[in-house]
Amino acid sequence: MSDESKMLSQLTTGKLLFTILMIGVAWLVLRWLRTLFNCLEHANPRLRFLARRVEPPLRILVWFIALLISLEVLAPSKDAFLAALGSAALAIALGAQDLIKNLIGGMVIVTDRPYQNGDLVKVGEASGEVEYIGLRSTKIITSDGVHVTVPNAEVLNRFTFNANGGVPECVATTALSVPHGADPELLLRVAREIAVSCPYTHLGHGIEVELDDSDPRLHTMKLNIRAYVYDHRYASAMQTDILRRTRRELIACGVLRNRDVQLSIPN
Numbered sequence: 001m002s003d004e005s006k007m008l009s010q011l012t013t014g015k016l017l018f019t020i021l022m023i024g025v026a027w028l029v030l031r032w033l034r035t036l037f038n039c040l041e042h043a044n045p046r047l048r049f050l051a052r053r054v055e056p057p058l059r060i061l062v063w064f065i066a067l068l069i070s071l072e073v074l075a076p077s078k079d080a081f082l083a084a085l086g087s088a089a090l091a092i093a094l095g096a097q098d099l100i101k102n103l104i105g106g107m108v109i110v111t112d113r114p115y116q117n118g119d120l121v122k123v124g125e126a127s128g129e130v131e132y133i134g135l136r137s138t139k140i141i142t143s144d145g146v147h148v149t150v151p152n153a154e155v156l157n158r159f160t161f162n163a164n165g166g167v168p169e170c171v172a173t174t175a176l177s178v179p180h181g182a183d184p185e186l187l188l189r190v191a192r193e194i195a196v197s198c199p200y201t202h203l204g205h206g207i208e209v210e211l212d213d214s215d216p217r218l219h220t221m222k223l224n225i226r227a228y229v230y231d232h233r234y235a236s237a238m239q240t241d242i243l244r245r246t247r248r249e250l251i252a253c254g255v256l257r258n259r260d261v262q263l264s265i266p267n
Helices: 003-009 013-043 046-052 056-074 078-095 097-112 184-197 232-252
Strands: 120-123 126-132 138-139 147-151 161-162 171-179 206-210 220-229
Touching: 013 056, 056 097, 056 232, 097 147, 126 147, 138 232, 171 232, 184 206, 184 220, 184 232, 220 232
Parallel strands: none
Antiparallel strands: 120 126, 120 161, 126 138, 138 147, 171 220, 206 220
């Protein structure tokens, strides 16, 4: 009798029930941890990066412990366990290559941390806030509220852009078209004052204001205002506030009339 047949012959109802119980307990523990992290986020939104940083490795650890205990109970002997495990690994490697790539990608995300829960990222064609990092895929919610599932294997062969890198604040850029004849000193002074007084600005970082006149064929210049928003979830609100108040102030100064404006969203 082979080791696999011996292992199957010694399976009992009690062992199977114990394995199902272990899987259920692991699932309940993960649900409880998810609820705990959500409560911490609602209590203090700025703690969500610290609290959720440990969630992916903790989830992997819980599943690993549950799987290890279950296999220890099901295996009749060490040799039979290793033989069955080798056969299962070979079968999985041949029949589920994409799944293995995604699992490896999940381990890379947990260890290398190109992003974590709460980060504002762009992976391939998907961009938005990381909502969930699993063993197989990462779930991202876009600025339009659309949920996107990205296979973790994408991290292995695509560029990953992270706007905030584990902290709430990130750079938000607002661009406004202004006429060529406008006074540069006035433009820069007004733009900086507006950025400093914006309620969403993180004043612990620098504020950059510049004029872009790279294309002389155009009749307008680009006034760029770059400042850190204290939480990347309010980047659009910050850009809207800066754009609205800057344009209103420049109209009051006679620099603008009814001109088109352009709002740029950070990647």
